[in-house]
Amino acid sequence: MNTATLFGLCAALLVGLGLFGLIVNPQPLRKILAFNVMGSGVFLLFGVFAQRGAAAGFGGDPVPQALLITGIVVAFSATALAVALLLRLFDAAGSVSLENQAPAPAPPPPGEV
Amino acid sequence: MTASLNLILAALILGLAVWTVIARDALAAVMGFIAYGLLLTLVWVQLNGIDVALTEAAIGGGLTGALLIGAATRLRRGKAATAAVTASTPSPFPSPLPVRLLAAILSAAVSVALAICVLILPEQGPTLAHQVAANIADTGVGNPITAVLLAFRGMDTLLEAIVLLFALIGVWSLSPDGFWGGRPGLQQQKDPNGILAYTARILPPLGIIVGSYIFWVGADHPGGKFQGATILASMWLLVMMAGLADAPRISHSWLRAGLVAGPLVFIAIGFAGVFTVGHFLGYPQGYAKALIIAIELALMPSLTLVLGLLLAGAPQRGAEP
Numbered sequence: 001m002n003t004a005t006l007f008g009l010c011a012a013l014l015v016g017l018g019l020f021g022l023i024v025n026p027q028p029l030r031k032i033l034a035f036n037v038m039g040s041g042v043f044l045l046f047g048v049f050a051q052r053g054a055a056a057g058f059g060g061d062p063v064p065q066a067l068l069i070t071g072i073v074v075a076f077s078a079t080a081l082a083v084a085l086l087l088r089l090f091d092a093a094g095s096v097s098l099e100n101q102a103p104a105p106a107p108p109p110p111g112e113v
Numbered sequence: 114m115t116a117s118l119n120l121i122l123a124a125l126i127l128g129l130a131v132w133t134v135i136a137r138d139a140l141a142a143v144m145g146f147i148a149y150g151l152l153l154t155l156v157w158v159q160l161n162g163i164d165v166a167l168t169e170a171a172i173g174g175g176l177t178g179a180l181l182i183g184a185a186t187r188l189r190r191g192k193a194a195t196a197a198v199t200a201s202t203p204s205p206f207p208s209p210l211p212v213r214l215l216a217a218i219l220s221a222a223v224s225v226a227l228a229i230c231v232l233i234l235p236e237q238g239p240t241l242a243h244q245v246a247a248n249i250a251d252t253g254v255g256n257p258i259t260a261v262l263l264a265f266r267g268m269d270t271l272l273e274a275i276v277l278l279f280a281l282i283g284v285w286s287l288s289p290d291g292f293w294g295g296r297p298g299l300q301q302q303k304d305p306n307g308i309l310a311y312t313a314r315i316l317p318p319l320g321i322i323v324g325s326y327i328f329w330v331g332a333d334h335p336g337g338k339f340q341g342a343t344i345l346a347s348m349w350l351l352v353m354m355a356g357l358a359d360a361p362r363i364s365h366s367w368l369r370a371g372l373v374a375g376p377l378v379f380i381a382i383g384f385a386g387v388f389t390v391g392h393f394l395g396y397p398q399g400y401a402k403a404l405i406i407a408i409e410l411a412l413m414p415s416l417t418l419v420l421g422l423l424l425a426g427a428p429q430r431g432a433e434p
Contacts, residue, residue, distance in 0.1 A: 003115075003119055003159055003160070005231060006119055006120065007156055009228050009231055010126060010156075012228040012230075013228075014126070014127070015223060016220040016223050017127075017130045017131060017220070017224075018130070018134070019216075020216050021134035023212070025134070032181070033133055033143065033146055036146065037146070040149075040150070040153055044153070045231070047160050047162055047165060049234070051160045052234075052235075052236060052238035053240030055246075056240075056242040056243045056245070058161075058245070058246070058257055059162070061238075061242050062241075062245050062260070063241040063261050063266070065258055066262045066266060066269075068162065069164060069262065073277065075173075076176055076177055076180075076420075076423075077277050077280035077281075077423060078280065079177055079180060080284060083183075083184045085287060086184060087184060087426065090187075090188055090191055091289070
């Protein structure tokens with residue numbers, strides 16, 4: 001197995017791990033983290049295919065590599081916006097778990113209203 | 114030798130990703146994510162993407178990590194203050210078991226599908242490298258990534274700079290009504306003899322040199338404006354965190370002018386291309402490198418401001434000092 005294939009398989013697992021965390025974890029901060037794990041898995045997968053396009057003396061296809069740089073920067077700006085939303089929610093609501101907001105058999109504790 | 118090192122690297126990355134997802138404590142998970150981002154940098158080096166590795170180290174691991182540490186500590190501080198309200202959430206996975214099972218099945222299916230793609234696609238994929246190699250001489254720059262970012266796919270980079278601005282507008286618009294136009298972040302306690310203030314005096318001169326070098330060398334070697342701007346922004350943030358300089362009021366007109374200056378220059382040069390060579394973002398023969406450097410020089414300060422202010426977050430103090 002060559003390097004690109006090894007990290008390609010690693011990237012496939014990272015996407016799955018991130019997706020799992022994104023679904024099951026009710027805390028928004030953990031969802032943001034899991035989404036970033038998933039996103040980096042996608043980037044890595046893209047990078048593996050960029051490396052398979054190595055030609056003309058370049059170590060990898062420079063077009064997808066440049067798009068990856070754009071992608072990483074845009075992912076950061078989306079994360080910053082998500083974190084700002086989360087902190088605003090926390091300031092407004094005093095709690096950040098999405099756990100109790102689903103219709104559950106037991107009504108959520110209202111806290112100090 | 115390299116193969117076994119790669120195996121260890123892949124195992125470490127997967128282990129850290131698992132930790133990031135399942136760790137009980139949010140701050141511990143963030144720490145895992147930062148280590149994960151830094152190890153990912155090594156993977157990018159192995160995949161011959163040095164420019165991507167620099168970006169991952171600077172933005173993916175560094176800035177995102179700092180942002181998440183800030184969020185996790187603020188949530189924890191708030192939680193300690195209102196401990197009675199949310200005393201529960203001992204388990205990181207309070208989702209019911211069927212949901213967890215379904216999520217596990219779905220995630221495993223996605224992973225297996227992607228792994229099959231990795232295994233069955235040909236080792237030698239389609240590539241645009243030949244076109245880049247054939248046309249790079251026209252741009253005058255030596256780094257193929259820079260040529261792609263600013264000449265062949267200049268529109269992407271322009272839109273990316275504007276996306277960053279939009280994200281900042283989004284973050285700012287989350288400020289409470291009374292603080293609109295105020296300063297982001299909390300007032301930092303200044304300890305003139307503390308180690309943080311010492312670091313914030315010693316490190317920025319070095320950081321500014323390194324950041325400027327990475328920016329300048331990006332024309333011909335791995336590096337560029339995003340990586341350089343991240344280093345400059347982190348130096349600015351260090352000075353702000355140490356309390357040596359306060360964050361600017363977001364209502365300052367110089368600040369807003371600085372934020373939009375880079376994208377505006379980019380757009381102006383793009384429209385100039387319409388008149389000289391007939392299409393948006395076209396560069397006249399022989400002037401490509403000069404125009405690329407002009408765009409990068411204009412974008413650099415704007416990107417530094419945007420990245421630093423995105424990390425500083427929404428205003429939390431009034432417009433009055």
